Amino acid sequence: MPPLLQLSNIAKSFGPVKALRDVSFELRAGEIHALAGENGAGKSTTMKIVDGILQPDRGEIRIDGEPRRIRSPLEAQALGIGFVHQEIALCPDVSVAENIFMSATAMQRGLMNFAALERKAKTVLAELCDIDPAIKVGDLSISNQQLVEIAKALTLDARILILDEPTSALTESETEKLFRIVHRLRQRGLGIIHISHRMAEIFEHCDRVTVFRDGEYVTRLNIPETTPEEVVNNMVGREISHLYPDKATQPPGRPLLEVENVTCSHLKGVSLTLREGEILGIGGLMGAGRSELAKAICGLRHSSKTLRLMGEPVSIPDFSAALDHGMVYVSEDRKVEGLFLDLPISQNISSLRLSQVTKRGLVNRAAETKQAEQLGRRLRLKAGKPEDPPSTLSGGNQQKVALARMLSVNPRVVFLDEPTRGVDVGAKSEIHAILRELCDQGVGVVVISSELPELIGLSDRIVVLHEGKMSGELNAAEMTEEAIIHLASGLHSQGDAA
Amino acid sequence: MSETSLSGGMTETRTPGVLRRLAGMREMGLLCIILCLCVVMSFASPYFLTWSNFRTIFLSFSVEGIVVIGMTVLLIVGGLDLSVGSVVCLAMVVAGKLFLMGVDPWLASAAGVGAAAAVGAAMGLFVVRIGLSHFIASLAAMVIVRGLCLLITKGTPLSLFSLPPEFKFVGQGSLGGLPVVVVIFVVLAVSFDFLLRRSARFRTIFYTGSNEKAAEYSGIRTKRVIFWVTVLCSTLTGLAGVIFMARFGSATPQFGVGMELNVIAAAVIGGASLKGGQGSIFGAVLGVALLSLVTSSLILLDVSVYMQDMIKGFILLAAVSFDHLMNKRGKRG
Numbered sequence: 145m146p147p148l149l150q151l152s153n154i155a156k157s158f159g160p161v162k163a164l165r166d167v168s169f170e171l172r173a174g175e176i177h178a179l180a181g182e183n184g185a186g187k188s189t190t191m192k193i194v195d196g197i198l199q200p201d202r203g204e205i206r207i208d209g210e211p212r213r214i215r216s217p218l219e220a221q222a223l224g225i226g227f228v229h230q231e232i233a234l235c236p237d238v239s240v241a242e243n244i245f246m247s248a249t250a251m252q253r254g255l256m257n258f259a260a261l262e263r264k265a266k267t268v269l270a271e272l273c274d275i276d277p278a279i280k281v282g283d284l285s286i287s288n289q290q291l292v293e294i295a296k297a298l299t300l301d302a303r304i305l306i307l308d309e310p311t312s313a314l315t316e317s318e319t320e321k322l323f324r325i326v327h328r329l330r331q332r333g334l335g336i337i338h339i340s341h342r343m344a345e346i347f348e349h350c351d352r353v354t355v356f357r358d359g360e361y362v363t364r365l366n367i368p369e370t371t372p373e374e375v376v377n378n379m380v381g382r383e384i385s386h387l388y389p390d391k392a393t394q395p396p397g398r399p400l401l402e403v404e405n406v407t408c409s410h411l412k413g414v415s416l417t418l419r420e421g422e423i424l425g426i427g428g429l430m431g432a433g434r435s436e437l438a439k440a441i442c443g444l445r446h447s448s449k450t451l452r453l454m455g456e457p458v459s460i461p462d463f464s465a466a467l468d469h470g471m472v473y474v475s476e477d478r479k480v481e482g483l484f485l486d487l488p489i490s491q492n493i494s495s496l497r498l499s500q501v502t503k504r505g506l507v508n509r510a511a512e513t514k515q516a517e518q519l520g521r522r523l524r525l526k527a528g529k530p531e532d533p534p535s536t537l538s539g540g541n542q543q544k545v546a547l548a549r550m551l552s553v554n555p556r557v558v559f560l561d562e563p564t565r566g567v568d569v570g571a572k573s574e575i576h577a578i579l580r581e582l583c584d585q586g587v588g589v590v591v592i593s594s595e596l597p598e599l600i601g602l603s604d605r606i607v608v609l610h611e612g613k614m615s616g617e618l619n620a621a622e623m624t625e626e627a628i629i630h631l632a633s634g635l636h637s638q639g640d641a642a
Numbered sequence: 643m644s645e646t647s648l649s650g651g652m653t654e655t656r657t658p659g660v661l662r663r664l665a666g667m668r669e670m671g672l673l674c675i676i677l678c679l680c681v682v683m684s685f686a687s688p689y690f691l692t693w694s695n696f697r698t699i700f701l702s703f704s705v706e707g708i709v710v711i712g713m714t715v716l717l718i719v720g721g722l723d724l725s726v727g728s729v730v731c732l733a734m735v736v737a738g739k740l741f742l743m744g745v746d747p748w749l750a751s752a753a754g755v756g757a758a759a760a761v762g763a764a765m766g767l768f769v770v771r772i773g774l775s776h777f778i779a780s781l782a783a784m785v786i787v788r789g790l791c792l793l794i795t796k797g798t799p800l801s802l803f804s805l806p807p808e809f810k811f812v813g814q815g816s817l818g819g820l821p822v823v824v825v826i827f828v829v830l831a832v833s834f835d836f837l838l839r840r841s842a843r844f845r846t847i848f849y850t851g852s853n854e855k856a857a858e859y860s861g862i863r864t865k866r867v868i869f870w871v872t873v874l875c876s877t878l879t880g881l882a883g884v885i886f887m888a889r890f891g892s893a894t895p896q897f898g899v900g901m902e903l904n905v906i907a908a909a910v911i912g913g914a915s916l917k918g919g920q921g922s923i924f925g926a927v928l929g930v931a932l933l934s935l936v937t938s939s940l941i942l943l944d945v946s947v948y949m950q951d952m953i954k955g956f957i958l959l960a961a962v963s964f965d966h967l968m969n970k971r972g973k974r975g
Contacts, residue, residue, distance in 0.1 A: 197859070218861035233859045235852035237919035238845075246849055246860035252842035296860075 146209030148335040154203030181356035196220040226302030236282030241265035343372040380625040388601030389580035396422040400588040408447035410436040425603030432609040438559040442466040442473040470556035490516035490530035519548035540571025557588035672928040703934040704827035712878035714926040720851040720918025721776040727901035728787035733883025738893030751884040758880020766872035799894040813888030835923035851918030
């Protein structure tokens, strides 16, 4: 009997970025198949191809042994594919019941029968939770919205069910209920694809696991015959092909920034200390609260916290206050949060502290250009004149503009969120060297990165977050990809810091 | 009874459902405001509570109300149409010009509505295919279509006194004491309100406006939905245009300037959101009724004409602010 779903040699690029190089996958009826891999390994992209949201550049999809082209989510549904999205995809303005049966409504003619819809929704939801099907989805908590999303997929009468990190927003008891249902569906003969970072979940509930790395298929293992360590090794197993700058030669100095008890909706009391002359790495999975931590410290997110900068207590209610104290956050999302893509480079750089280039209330263009040229030289920014907009630059040069912006305020502590995302290898080394230089000059550097080799290659010390809490701290000798993944997936946390 | 069910978990409510929903509907608040205004006005002016006054008020908003219906549907899908004033005029001018050239007035009217629909289709294509926002596409259409109207008429009003009486009846006649335009408006409003609430096809408009991606992932062809709603809005606007022509017996190239603001204000007062996903025809009708009622009340009270626009603006501000505050409270609770 052919497998229920078979992908062979799928490739997909977004512009110059190769998201999937060569991915193969196989799903049998009546199994729960885990899909594992680091952030950016291509799991979600692959599943979006299966659901018809994305079209592959190359490769073949077979369902029940027959080659298929899936051009839209509608066609995927017709083929019996249900998808629980990682980011919640619901309509906030309409009722729970309508959201659950939206796909049916899309095909329906004639009139709506809301009473029947709500009754049916109630039956579906009864297996999961206690949500009134008549209320609007926008009024539900995130975890309840996630449950509605799951209920929605359950009603599709799917033969293939894709769960993209469905449990990241759920409590333990909700997770348990979900898996009870998933097991029941498996017995009915469905094939279930479960994307998860949580090794415990994979080993408790799944039958097989396929591992992706850097957009490529690595291996497929039977759960009873493998160990979490083997899976993790396969997720990581990459050679560091890239030379990192030398680590700090001197032991770190006095505390530069002490952060205590940062608490907000995504963080549960995180504390850390940044010392002079060290690069501090922050590791963790997507959604663990890494960016939230940096943003909270810099006043970009509402939180309660205690801060001491060079021993002095400071209060940072907003980002403007952070800048006044020489603290800068450089976003992971250059295009949306980082740069004014269509404004000249010089204006991008001067915008953090316009007073430096302003005389009597007027912006001095010449001073602005001079500042851009100076910082550009310091960062070895070769492409682009000061009057060009960053939108014309490559990712690496855009990131250098973002760094120039950061340097324009003579910072004391900088937070860099994914500083080399979408940056080519050459510019990456340069950025790493710049960060080390800054650190040697006494600037505190905090780096958030999902790329483990980078985190290890660059940091003098790493703290790892798991679900809004600190799950461990690693010094230079302890840093391995395995150790980080262990801490990040909450397998065991070493000396609970909270 | 209903209070306990609201506070004590939302799970097991049966009997208070209908009542609770009625009370929670935004339309009820508007209806109350309108009734209060009527009571106050009946004391303030002896003329207010007369049949002829109400007839005048109804007449004043019925044709524009047809445009409000289209605009509301478009706002629900997340769009916006600034061109309605020009498109009303286009339908009028095209129909009038063809009639003067000897075409049957009904056929000429159909052509006028067709021209309006074509403008909608063009805007829809620019939105769906090229990815322009409704704001930009309709802003351009507003200016282009107005120019077209001036071109067709050479800038002078078309006098259409020779329209046959059976055609004028649409705009000027009465059915059992009710003006025909009011009947047309009520029939359209009731139909579209029903369709938006109950028809499966029309529900997809809410889904698309509320979260286009979610709708797309549920198998809804969101681009088509947006396109056809854009066409629908322009078509209804064109229909209003030819009815205006029948009512006034003329077609002026300046007709409808500034209408879009009134129409959008009415829909928004009625609960439509500029972000899409929210709104109802019933609410929008109440919105346009409220604006009309206020205007006529101010006239009865002899308030300066210059004050009227200001007061309308304040009503818009108050209605929308009230909504936002209520929404925030709901989220927190």
